[in-house]
Amino acid sequence: MAIEGGWRLRPRHHRQQDGAEHSDRRRHGSHRLKRQGGRGFPSACLIEEWIRVTSVLKLEQVNKSFGALRVADDVSFDVPAGQALGIIGPNGAGKSTLFNLITGNVAVDGGRIAFSGRDITRTHPMQRCLMGIGRTFQIPQPFEKLTVFENLLVAAMFGSGASEAEAADACADILAETGLVRRANVPAGGLSLLERKRLELARALATQPTLLLLDEIAGGLTEAECGQLVETIRRVHGGGVTIVWIEHVLHALTSVVDRLLVLDFGKVIGIGDPAEIMESRAVREIYLGIEV
Numbered sequence: 001m002a003i004e005g006g007w008r009l010r011p012r013h014h015r016q017q018d019g020a021e022h023s024d025r026r027r028h029g030s031h032r033l034k035r036q037g038g039r040g041f042p043s044a045c046l047i048e049e050w051i052r053v054t055s056v057l058k059l060e061q062v063n064k065s066f067g068a069l070r071v072a073d074d075v076s077f078d079v080p081a082g083q084a085l086g087i088i089g090p091n092g093a094g095k096s097t098l099f100n101l102i103t104g105n106v107a108v109d110g111g112r113i114a115f116s117g118r119d120i121t122r123t124h125p126m127q128r129c130l131m132g133i134g135r136t137f138q139i140p141q142p143f144e145k146l147t148v149f150e151n152l153l154v155a156a157m158f159g160s161g162a163s164e165a166e167a168a169d170a171c172a173d174i175l176a177e178t179g180l181v182r183r184a185n186v187p188a189g190g191l192s193l194l195e196r197k198r199l200e201l202a203r204a205l206a207t208q209p210t211l212l213l214l215d216e217i218a219g220g221l222t223e224a225e226c227g228q229l230v231e232t233i234r235r236v237h238g239g240g241v242t243i244v245w246i247e248h249v250l251h252a253l254t255s256v257v258d259r260l261l262v263l264d265f266g267k268v269i270g271i272g273d274p275a276e277i278m279e280s281r282a283v284r285e286i287y288l289g290i291e292v
């Protein structure tokens with residue numbers, strides 16, 4: 001399937017419990033409100049269905065503590081299909097933990113997490129990945145002895161359920177998209193920092209996500225390297241992938257995201273238009289440490 005900006009991704013097919021195959025992209029991407037019986041307005045249940053399918057990620061009053069430390073404090077927000085949400089906040093605010101809660105690597109103490117309208121609060125992390133939640137980690141940990149291409153194959157086969165032949169095709173596209181073609185046969189252990197970051201993104205893309213969680217993917221890169229990575233993320237987003245991006249490199253983040261969420265001591269203290277959020281008193285006082 002060809003998508004705007006040169007990014008190519010095949011429709012994601014996976015099996016429901018009854019064995020029927022379906023495409024997440026078809027479910028997320030092209031829902032339209034239909035008018036019923038010639039009347040001017042869609043029915044309430046159609047509106048409900050529309051809201052359900054267009055909210056790719058929804059957190060409701062999610063709580064998590066490590067001992068006495070509250071790292072998610074009644075966190076609620078949602079991300080509509082095709083949007084890019086940036087997450088900022090001071091070190092230790094609970095940003096990476098939030099990703100771990102969304103992917104199921106850490107269990108919630110309370111609250112509810114839904115993905116494409118389905119409650120995934122207690123779903124196994126592997127299953128969440130197969131459903132279409134892909135992520136990068138702050139510290140890339142590829143299989144060091146496997147080549148770049150082999151790393152992608154593993155991600156594609158186990159993360160999207162693709163056959164080896166399908167996975168190989170998709171991985172060739174992803175190598176090109178992430179600028180790793182020339183490094184395809186190099187063991188991951190021999191990559192530079194930028195290449196490791198690219199591989200981290202490529203591995204997440206190989207799982208064919210409809211929701212992509214990026215954890216500080218631009219950290220430690222030079223300005224030029226950061227620019228290249230941002231271009232790739234823009235193309236992926238332009239191809240219809242919903243993105244949630246934690247980042248300290250604010251100019252990179254705000255050049256991509258539609259909305260910005262600020263987390264402090266596990267609490268959402270602001271969410272909205274990036275420019276307005278960056279100018280807000282709360283951000284300047286709490287995040288940037290500027291007295292206003």
Ligand SMILES: Nc1ncnc2c1ncn2[C@@H]1O[C@H](COP(=O)(O)OP(=O)(O)OP(=O)(O)O)[C@@H](O)[C@H]1O
Nearest residue numbers: 066069071089090091092093094095096097098138
């Ligand atoms: N498994 C764990 N057990 C105990 N404490 C943890 C665990 N994981 C994270 N923490 C603590 O929870 C707090 C939030 O950590 P987290 O990594 O989510 O913050 P962060 O906002 O991503 O920070 P940074 O910007 O530095 O990456 C920190 O104080 C951290 O030490």
